[in-house]
Amino acid sequence: MANHASAEKRNRQSKTRRLRNRINKSKINTAIRRVDDALAAGAQDGAQDVLKKAMSVIHKTAGKGTIHKNTAARKISRLTKRVNRTLAAA
Template sequence: MASHKSAEKRNRQATVQRMRNRAIKTRMKNVIRLVDEAVAAGSVEAAQEALKVAIPVIAKTGCKGTIHKKNASRKVSRLTKRVNNMQAAA
């Protein structure tokens, strides 16, 4: 239990930030899942549309510091590569 006023404030701030980060990460995971499902279904058109939605969400998550910028970049790169490989195969 925090006994200093500043420590109590940091606890409150950490709680709010943790909830915010959880919501942002959940949103990011959901858009990634939509891309993965479209790729698994073999739908090129749906995969491209899902990727267009996913890229800004992932980039924003990285820019806000919820995940590392390079982690966000890596996720975007891997998703893009999956969709492009699917296009080439079709």
């Protein structure tokens, strides 16, 4: 329990930031799931379009500080590899 006004404010800020971070991480997971769905459906052009959108979402989240920039780079790299591997096999 916060005993000072500054501690109460810090508590309010952390709640707001936690919700904002959760929303942004959820957007990342949704974007990645859409890429996986496009790959499973075999839509080659669709997979590349969805990959571009997913990359944008991941970069924006890293820019806001929700995830680390290296984490964003790793996620994008792995997604891109997966899409390229699937397209090469098709």
